[in-house]
Amino acid sequence: MKLNVGGIDKISRITVGVVLIALTLTDVIGMWGWVGIVPLATGLISWCPLYPLAGFDTRRTEK
Secondary structure (H helix, E strand, O other), X not given: OOOOXXXXXXXXHHHHHHHHHHHHHOOOXXXXXXXXXXXXXXXXXXXXXXXXXXXXXXXXXXO
C-alpha cells in the first residue's frame, strides 16, 4: 500500500470528515453524515483506494 494522500488534501479530508460526523452527532444533517468516516479514515492513513485507479498522487515526491 503506497501512501498517496498528502498535504492540503490530507488536512481537508480530516476536516470534512470531522465536520460531517459532528453534524451527524448533533442531529443537524441526519444519518448521511456518517459518510464522513471515509474521508476521515483516508486522511488519517494517508491512502485513498481510488487514487491509484485515477492515477492521482498528492504527496510530494522527493528529488
